Amino acid sequence: MATLKVATKANQATILPVILITSYLNETAGKAEVVISFEDVDKFKESGATVEFDNGSSIHGEVAVTQKLLELFPSLRGKDSNLEDEWVARLPQYHPLDFKAVEGPLLELDSHLTLRSHLVGYSLSVAELAIWGAIRGNRVGFASAKRGHIVNLARWFNYIEETNPWIASAVESMLAHAKAKRAAKSKEGASYDIDLMNTDKGVITRFPPEPSGYLHIGHAKAALLNDYFAHEKYKGTLICRFDDTNPTKEKMEFQDAIIEDLALMGIKPDKQTFSSDYFDEMYNYCLQIIKEGKAYADDTEQETMRAERMDGIASKNRDAAVEENLARFDEMKTGSDEGKRWCIRAKISIDDTNKAMRDPVIYRCNPQPHHRTGEKWKIYPTYDFCAPIVDSIEGVTHALRTNEYRDRNAQYDWMQEALHLRPVQIWDFARMNFIRTLLSKRKLTKFVDSGIVWGWDDPRFPTVRGIRRRGMTIPALREFILKQGPSRNIVNLDWTLFWATNKKYIDPVAPRHITVFKENVVKAVVKGTRDAPYTEDKPLHPKNPSVGTKKVVYSSHILLDQEDAQSFAQDEEVTLMNWGNAFVRKISHSLNPLSKTVTGLEFELHLQGDVKKTAKKLTWLSEEGQELVPVELVDFDYLITKEKLEENDNYEDFLTPQTEFRTEGFADCNVANLKENDIIQFERKGYYRVDRPFLHGKPAVLFNIPTGKSK
Numbered sequence: 256m257a258t259l260k261v262a263t264k265a266n267q268a269t270i271l272p273v274i275l276i277t278s279y280l281n282e283t284a285g286k287a288e289v290v291i292s293f294e295d296v297d298k299f300k301e302s303g304a305t306v307e308f309d310n311g312s313s314i315h316g317e318v319a320v321t322q323k324l325l326e327l328f329p330s331l332r333g334k335d336s337n338l339e340d341e342w343v344a345r346l347p348q349y350h351p352l353d354f355k356a357v358e359g360p361l362l363e364l365d366s367h368l369t370l371r372s373h374l375v376g377y378s379l380s381v382a383e384l385a386i387w388g389a390i391r392g393n394r395v396g397f398a399s400a401k402r403g404h405i406v407n408l409a410r411w412f413n414y415i416e417e418t419n420p421w422i423a424s425a426v427e428s429m430l431a432h433a434k435a436k437r438a439a440k441s442k443e444g445a446s447y448d449i450d451l452m453n454t455d456k457g458v459i460t461r462f463p464p465e466p467s468g469y470l471h472i473g474h475a476k477a478a479l480l481n482d483y484f485a486h487e488k489y490k491g492t493l494i495c496r497f498d499d500t501n502p503t504k505e506k507m508e509f510q511d512a513i514i515e516d517l518a519l520m521g522i523k524p525d526k527q528t529f530s531s532d533y534f535d536e537m538y539n540y541c542l543q544i545i546k547e548g549k550a551y552a553d554d555t556e557q558e559t560m561r562a563e564r565m566d567g568i569a570s571k572n573r574d575a576a577v578e579e580n581l582a583r584f585d586e587m588k589t590g591s592d593e594g595k596r597w598c599i600r601a602k603i604s605i606d607d608t609n610k611a612m613r614d615p616v617i618y619r620c621n622p623q624p625h626h627r628t629g630e631k632w633k634i635y636p637t638y639d640f641c642a643p644i645v646d647s648i649e650g651v652t653h654a655l656r657t658n659e660y661r662d663r664n665a666q667y668d669w670m671q672e673a674l675h676l677r678p679v680q681i682w683d684f685a686r687m688n689f690i691r692t693l694l695s696k697r698k699l700t701k702f703v704d705s706g707i708v709w710g711w712d713d714p715r716f717p718t719v720r721g722i723r724r725r726g727m728t729i730p731a732l733r734e735f736i737l738k739q740g741p742s743r744n745i746v747n748l749d750w751t752l753f754w755a756t757n758k759k760y761i762d763p764v765a766p767r768h769i770t771v772f773k774e775n776v777v778k779a780v781v782k783g784t785r786d787a788p789y790t791e792d793k794p795l796h797p798k799n800p801s802v803g804t805k806k807v808v809y810s811s812h813i814l815l816d817q818e819d820a821q822s823f824a825q826d827e828e829v830t831l832m833n834w835g836n837a838f839v840r841k842i843s844h845s846l847n848p849l850s851k852t853v854t855g856l857e858f859e860l861h862l863q864g865d866v867k868k869t870a871k872k873l874t875w876l877s878e879e880g881q882e883l884v885p886v887e888l889v890d891f892d893y894l895i896t897k898e899k900l901e902e903n904d905n906y907e908d909f910l911t912p913q914t915e916f917r918t919e920g921f922a923d924c925n926v927a928n929l930k931e932n933d934i935i936q937f938e939r940k941g942y943y944r945v946d947r948p949f950l951h952g953k954p955a956v957l958f959n960i961p962t963g964k965s966k
Contacts, residue, residue: 257327258290258307259320261429262298267392268350271429272385273304273317273324278425279384280328288328293429318346321385333380342374342382349389349396352452357396361405368407372414379419387415391426451484451653453680458491459652460484462517462524463642466497466626467504468696469711469718470516473657476687476736481655482522483737494649495524498642499531500635502625512711516719519729530636531627533645537636540644540674541599541618545580549673550617552583554596564613567606573614590622590633601640603669611662612669615639643667647676654679657686687739688747691893692717698906707894707910714946714958715891715914725891726934726944726960731757747899755963761934761942766795766802768926769832769874770886770937773919775817777853778878781837783860784811788880793833795925805925807833810879814921819873820853828864829871832938836864874939881924885954888943890916919954926955934960 259277261270277289289306306320307313314323321343325331333339348360364386367374374383390396390412399405400412416422451458460481464474485493495517499505517524544550553572555563563570580599587594599618607613617640622633636644646654654667664681671678686694693699694717702708702716712720722732735756739748788810796802813831823829823839830836841857844850866872876883897909922937926949929935933945935957943957 257288258292260292260294260305260307262296262304263293263429264296265298265304266350266352267394267429268352268389268396269317269392270304271392271426272346272388273320274429275384275388275422275425276321276324276331276381278421279379279381280324280331282421283330289324291428317385318343321346321381325381331381333376333378333382335375338375339380339382343385346385346389349386349393352393352395354395354399357393357399361390361396361399361408365405365408368411372411379415383415384422387412387422451489451680451682453652454489457652458485458489459494459650460491460655461494461496461646461649461651462522463496463498463530464513465501465504465638465696466499466506466510466513467501468509468700469512469720471694471696471699471716471718472689472722472732472736473686473694473717475516475520475719475732476739477655477657478517478520478522479733479736480684484653484655485525491652492525493522494526494528494651496528496530496645496649498638499529499625499627500638500641502621502623502635505626507626512720519723520719520733521729528645528649529627530641530645531625533641533648534628534632534635536648537641537644538634541584541636541640542581544601544617544673545584545599546577547673548577549602550580550599551575551602552580552587552597553600553616554583554598564610567613569605570600570614573602573605584618584634587618587620587634588632590620594633595620595622601666601670601673603666609662609665611666615666617670639663639666640670643670643679644674644676646679647671651679654681656681656683658683659686687736688899689717689753690747690749690898691895692750693895693900693906702894714889715894724944724946725958726761726942727754727757728760728934731760750961751963753963754961757960758942758962761960762936763799764796764802765934765936765942766805767797767936767938768805768923769876770888770920770922770926770940771814771874771876772816772818773921775852776921777815777817777820777856779813779815779820779856779858779875781811781813781858781860782840783837783862784809786811788877790880805923806881808877808879808881808924809834810877812878813875814878815856815873815875817853819871820856821851822871823853823856827871828861828869829873830864830866830869831858831875832872834875835860835862836866836869837861872939876921876923882927883921884924884926884949886920886922886926886949887954887956888918888920888937888940888959889946889956890918890959892916922955929955 259273261274274291277291280288304317304320305313305315306323314320345360349357351357374380374386390400400409403409462478462481464470482493485491497510541550551572552575553570555570583597584599587597597620598616600614601617603614604612605614617637618634619637620634624630625632661683664683667681668678688694699716703711708716711718712724714721714725735753788808790806790808792804793807794800795805823842825839825842827839828836829839837858837860839856840859842853843855845852845854892911892914894911894914895906895909896911900906900909929945929948931945931948934942936942942960942962944960945955946958947956949955
């Protein structure tokens with residue numbers, strides 16, 4: 256008996272061929288000749304698959320494993336064994352996850368299949384299973400086969416799958432095992448456990464924020480992802496590069512805030528650079544691309560240009576002479592009224608199916624002073640021109656981008672090739688979207704400018720500063736984002752899990768305090784206690800003595816919430832928290848017969864009573880013996896009423912009418928010592944962050960921190 260061990264984290268193009276061959280062997284034999292075992296590792300001795308035999312020997316790599324299986328089980332052989340061996344030997348050609356590298360072998364296979372239904376002979380062969388499996392396991396090859404652009408390849412690929420139903424089961428088994436391993440890993444913690452390609456010469460990543468706003472939670476994911484691969488996974492280099500190519504929007508205020516927010520998240524770039532450091536180089540590259548006839552000057556109006564690009568219509572200036580284009584570019588450089596009419600467009604295509612390739616704008620005229628370079632430049636590169644150039648110059652090995660840029664990846668590659676620059680590998684991942692939340696910087700700016708929110712650190716905002724002000728801790732933020740991993744699946748996340756993660760961090764350390772709502776507060780007389788008020792030291796946290804102690808004041812006159820008072824029955828036994836049991840001996844109501852408002856209570860202490868047997872555990876405050884602290888408790892709702900805004904939705908039609916709710920109350924005397932940013936729990940009320948401490952008689956303002964529970 257032999258065992259095929261498969262590394263579930265390996266490139267699927269290297270493991271699916273031997274899985275299919277082994278499954279085929281077991282299927283035709285009617286028994287498990289070779290047992291398949293899936294293991295949560297990257298590889299076995301530099302390969303994704305290995306066969307171990309009972310005598311202790313082993314074979315590694317899909318080509319060697321396939322050849323060994325053919326040797327051990329001659330029934331797997333077809334009539335033309337030499338041709339089968341030749342195709343098996345070609346398997347490594349189908350491993351690269353790069354279309355340029357795999358395109359040649361795919362086209363060669365397509366040519367071979369012109370008048371054939373099978374690779375070898377007239378029936379299914381091991382070689383066919385191996386090549387089909389390699390293509391199915393390669394996401395680039397699989398996409399090519401499914402799109403149908405390579406006609407013979409697509410016909411053959413679908414034919415093999417449709418005429419051999421067991422293949423789908425084998426593929427599903429592999430995917431299910433890999434998914435189960437990832438799910439188990441995700442429960443343990445971070446799920447960034449993937450491998451970047453071509454890392455043998457080191458890894459350099461970059462996080463390129465534009466200093467035109469504050470970082471939001473989507474940016475936080477990108478920053479942490481780049482940091483993870485640069486510093487944890489590969490011990491490489493992280494560059495923080497400010498993409499300051501649009502002087503109209505950028506401010507030093509935003510730049511400083513981004514640096515601070517990255518530091519708060521524990522991200523320490525190895526280098527800090529600016530796109531503006533390379534304005535001279537990018538200018539020269541633009542001159543070069545114009546001189547080589549790969550770019551042209553255009554004065555087409557914006558709306559017309561947009562329509563022409565959509566319809567695949569060439570600009571009237573597309574075939575202008577190089578000298579004329581250079582003259583226009585020179586005029587743009589002066590910032591004159593004439594220069595402002597023109598832009599530079601890359602001469603790529605007018606009708607490519609990928610509209611991002613339809614002659615994109617690469618340089619614009621903008622006379623506004625730049626916050627770093629002043630008035631030196633009147634022309635600025637677009638991000639699509641800047642990123643591939645500066646990435647290559649700075650030595651970036653892997654450009655990690657959200658998959659909203661996926662259509663522009665081909666444009667990125669074209670720029671580097673057209674400018675004869677070192678190519679940079681792109682890895683794209685899904686941005687984080689949340690229900691009832693906008694992450695568009697342009698729309699968030701409108702919220703700030705129109706006064707819908709207080710500013711970029713508004714606790715209703717998805718900015719790093721906003722969620723921190725609401726009460727999110729940095730360790731919880733890191734954990735939540737890292738647990739999302741570098742998935743490419745676009746999903747709308749629910750905030751409940753986000754805040755539930757935070758609760759794990761704050762609950763064990765948040766001091767416990769008491770507050771009573773001011774509106775219709777109920778005064779109660781307590782019989783059976785001392786005549787004069789007295790205090791006792793009690794733990795600030797019932798399960799964590801290290802949090803410290805607080806003063807609890809006891810007296811015969813206490814305050815309770817109206818809601819609690821309305822729930823009492825005559826002579827009911829209740830528990831006064833941090834004191835003991837008491838009987839409700841008297842309940843006074845409002846004289847208004849239509850009102851249920853309680854105006855007074857009288858308790859009789861019953862301290863020998865069993866607190867475990869009472870249904871109601873009450874928070875209260877002594878009215879005597881302490882200076883009660885006035886507090887203002889603030890809760891918030893989502894800014895948007897619709898869970899997911901569609902592309903054509905006007906967000907202004909879905910604004911929540913009221914998103915801020917304030918409640919006045921009284922808190923125990925210990926609250927006077929709290930500082931800004933302290934996180935506490937008001938017992939039976941929830942967790943709160945101190946936004947403004949009690950000072951000069953002004954109420955302390957505390958923001959409610961969600962816990963992930965639905966209200």
